[in-house]
Amino acid sequence: QTQGQLRERLDSLEQQANRARTLLDNAEAEREAARERLAHEQEQSETQAAVTAQFADTLPEAEARVRESRLALDAARKLAAQSSQAIELSALRQRNAQNSLESLQIRHDRLKAELAGLSSIDPSALEDRREAVAAGEEVEAQLQQSLEEADSRWRELDAARAPAQQALRESEASLARTDARLSALRQLQQRLESQSKVQPWLQRHGLERLARLHPRLKIESGWEAAFEATLRERVNALELGNLSMLSALASDPPPAKISFYSGEIGAPAAPHSPSLRPLAALAHCPDAGVQAMLADMLSSCYAAESLDQAFRDRNTLPAGGLFVVREGHQVGRFSATLHAADTEAEGLLARLQEIDNLAREQRAQQMLVDDARGHAVRTESGAAEARATLESVREEHARRLRELSSLRLESQRLEQEASRLAGSRERIVSEFEDIAQQSEQFQATLAELADEFETLDAQLGETQQLAEEHQFAMEEAEADLERRREQLRQAEADARESDFAVRSTEALIERLNQATETAVAQMRAAADERSQIDSRLNDISDSDAREALQKALAGRVQAEAELGAARQRLDEVGQQLRSGDETRLAAEREQEPLRERLHALQLEEQAARLNGEQNTAQLLEASVDEAAQAALRERFAEPLPRPSWLQGEVTRLTNAITALGPVNLAALDELTQARERQGFLQAQTADLNEAITTLEDAIRKIDRETRTLLRDTYDTVNRHFGELFPRLFGGGEARLILTGEEILDAGIQVMAQPPGKRTTSIHLLSGGEKALTAIALVFSLFQINPAPFCLLDEVDAPLDDSNTERYAEMVRAMSAQTQFLFITHNKIAMEFAEQLIGVTMQEKGVSRLVAVDLEAAASFAKAA
Known part of the structure; x- marks a missing residue:
């Protein structure tokens, strides 16, 4: 079993070696291809670098051509704008002249209608009015003479009335x-x-x-x-x-x-x-x-x-x-x-x-009295008749004067109307002449303006053509510059891609070299392990073989684990490589908009630089002082607004200027007139303010003097009132009281307290007491400024005998300075008079005066 495991391990190692050799062969082939591709990409990168350098060298020339084209275009546009302004001014003047001609035509039609509507004055009617006025003046002169005669006659008779009345009174007195x-x-x-x-x-x-x-x-x-x-x-x-x-x-x-x-x-x-x-x-x-x-x-x-x-x-x-x-x-x-x-x-x-x-x-x-009375009556009737005649003549004179005034007014109206009509005709004819002269002037002006407009229109066409040519040239220069910039950007992009490809290929080759080295190492390790296994299979016994096999199996397991880890690391490296490629591709995709934005910013910077150069050139042409510019820069040391904002303001102001319409060439004259009017009104206002100040000072002075005079008068009258009241009442006291703080606006309250009374108001007095109080107040005023005479009408009517006697005594005492005429039915008051004048009516409706000198009557009574 150990041998079997070793055999399996050997087979596995053989397979692993085979795979390693396959991978090694593939890596070698791929590395060779990468090397070939790297050489090609390096060559292409060098070529792109040369192309980029070439494009970069031609870009300043294109930019210079663009700047020159823009300056030429600005100059052409300036000329075109000047020509356009001149044309607009000429058109405005033409419109003004045309409007003036239309106004003159309207004025001509209006004057023509006014002339047609003027009524004519009949010369015969005017002459009749003049003759009527002359006749009325003759009649008025005659009536004036009659009026003077009647007035003289009335004055003579009126002057004779007094002697006649005096003679009648003397005759009646003698008869009496x-x-x-x-x-x-x-x-x-x-x-x-x-x-x-x-x-x-x-x-x-x-x-x-x-x-x-x-x-x-x-x-x-x-x-x-x-x-x-x-x-x-x-x-x-x-x-x-x-x-x-x-x-x-x-x-x-x-x-x-x-x-x-x-x-x-x-x-x-x-x-x-x-x-x-x-x-x-x-x-x-x-x-x-x-x-x-x-x-x-x-x-x-x-x-x-x-x-x-x-x-x-x-x-x-x-x-x-x-x-x-x-x-x-x-x-x-x-x-x-x-x-x-x-x-x-x-x-x-x-x-x-x-x-x-x-x-x-x-x-x-009696005969003399009758004669005197007859003479007085005749004089009176003659005076009355003369007065009636005078009034009649005066009324007739006034009526004639009114008629004459009416005739004069009518004549003056007709003459004024005739004069007005003649003046209106002369004015209209004069205005017709003025209109004709002004029309000729405006026609000539229109002709001149039409010629000027044609000339300016031709100039505008030329300048616009020149501006179009410069525009076309600038557009071509800008297109060429943009093309060159695009070529430069493309060349730079290609160069960057070539550099990136070279770097990527070199990295790939490096990874392949590392993988090859790893595979070679693994193959060597596997070969060594296989040799060891073969040796051990040959040298060891079965038990030894089993132990060795177990060890080999353990080693194989470990090697497989290491191989799996290596494969996992290789996969991770491949994954990282793929992730890096994706990141690179994403970065390249994001790099293009940034590159375009950078290019746009470069273009804007270049345009701003060109505008700055143009503005500097315009400032130099305008001979602007550098010191003034420096002062302005120091004054506006803060960051200036952005050009886009300034361009927006320029556009807004341009639109506002356009919205204002044609330029009013008479605005300066109107402004001057308005300022003159303002100065005149300010002068008038200053005069009015000065007049108001003067009036206020005068009013204050008058109020001050009036206040002093009124206070003195009030004190004097109050003192006299307090002295005369006890004389009339036999005691008591009276005074005047001001009912306000300001004497000019205050009222006056009369406080009177007769002896034995404590009244608080004059309304609580009886009628006689009120009459005596009023007499005391009036006589107090007489103490300040005595009147030539004083008429008292039944003042003593509500008085009893004692008060009447005191009243009469005071009248007699004050008669040293003032002549008193008093009407009375009281015998006590009559006793104090110096002369009595009675009115009798012996015949119904006929009043007669009977005068008695009391001193003379008393002397006559004593003599009799």
Whole structure:
């Protein structure tokens, strides 16, 4: 069995050796093929390296051609852009000119329609209006003259009203005085007659209606006392037709002396000495019988101018004759009597003469009053008529003025309308000329712009053609550069693949060498083991063979295990090799996009470099200062944005500029005008602010001065109010209270407390107390600035007598500075007045004034 195992082991070793030799042969063959492939790949790698170097050498030249093409393309595009901008500007100017022409045409049509719509003014109507205005002006001049005459007439009559009224008042006053004197004398005469002792006796005998002598006598002025002293009781003699009737009355004698006379014409009186003047000659009577009777009564009485004359001529008197002087003294040849009033009835003839004279004077004055009243009425009616005439003329003048104004306005309107129409026609014609001139200018401009547009269009075509050529050349250069770069990339890829293949083949050969060495080692080990087994089979016994076999079997098991481990390691190495190949293939697959990305980055870097060079060239062409660039670089030391972001911003700004539309060439002028307008408005605003400041200062100054003046006035009025109130009320106190902090906005509250009251508001006072408080306040204001006059209308109506007296006393005290006119029905107030003016209505609807000077009336009353 040991031998069998050894045999099996030998067979196994033989098989293993055979497999090893097979593997060794296969590895040798594969290694030989790998060596041949390695030589080929090394040769190909060298060739690819040479091709790559060749392509790398031609790439800068292609890149230079691309840069030159791009610079030429940029220059051509710049020229094309300039030409395009010039064409757009020319097109814009053409559009503006065309729009201006269309606007001019629209304006022309509008003006044509406006000219057609202008109405015409009839010259005859305008001339008629002018003639009407001229006629109206003549009428107005005449009415103006009439108005001036009427006004002058009214002023004359109105000026005459006052003298007429004054004359009427004077005549009425004189008449009133005469009436008063006459009435007093008549009352005195009637009283004396009624108090006569013989009056009852006369009434008893029915003789009271007999005519008396003195009313029938007309005595020369100044001789009344002489006749009264001579005639004595015969002055009141009663006319009795038959004196013999007195014998029947002898049984009932009168209580006092009484005389009767008869009006019968008796024998003529004895002649007098021509040197003597009979006293009877100084009396006149229309009744011849009475005149004869009077001559008989005074037959022995003669008139003498004075006592001296009477005493001097008394010797010329006849027997029983008497000289009577004006004063009533009597001088006879041997006697003299001095006359004196011994009774109240003395002065009858003088009184009667005065009554007669006053009656005549009254009639005369009444006539004067009537004349004055008539004159005043005529003056008043004349003034009223003149006023009515003036108003009528004024109304007519105003009406004519309105008509004339209307005519003038209508004429002015027509003239203005005609002037406006003429101006409009002239303006339209002028605008037509301007439109024609501007149209010609715009037509010429359009023609010039059309020529310019054609020229610029041709230039644009040339520049675009040049740009296209440069574009085509740049595209060809870029395509050639891209082709060369692609060839370079392909050559580099092929070179890398060749290098990788060489490295892979060398690694394979190395692995094959290692596998061959391993297989050779295993074969040697197997051969050694087989030799040992054969030797042992030959040398050992069965037992030894069995032990050896067991050992051999154990060794075989171990060798098989080692072989299995080696095979496992070989499989692992093969697996690792396959995994490495897969990793290599995956890396090669991932390497291609990275290679393309690297190539794109290289292209972008090259484009950026070209753009930098172009920008540098443009900066040099623009003569940009290096120092300024350095300052900008220092200023913007931070990392600049990415070119892609900048390109996006450029695109965005370009789109925004495109969206803005055509360039407004008048924007600078409009901006200048707007800035000028802004400056003007700012200046106006500054002026307004300055004016506001000035006004505010003035208002503050006025408020300050007003506040001071108002405070002083308030204090003064309050002080006077506090002084006058106790004078009117006989005590108490009053004051003014401001109802606010600011005096300019504060109200004023009147606090009045009459004696014995503690009122807190003026509303709690009675009507009379309120009236007196108001009077005190008004008079307090008068203390500051006295008025020329003051009119008080029944202020004392609610006052009692004591308050009225205090009120009247204060009015009289303040009349030293102010003239007071007060209307009152109170007698106490009237007593304090200096002159009363009453209004009477003797006839219905006719009011008359009656003025009384109280001082003059009091003097007259005392004199009477």
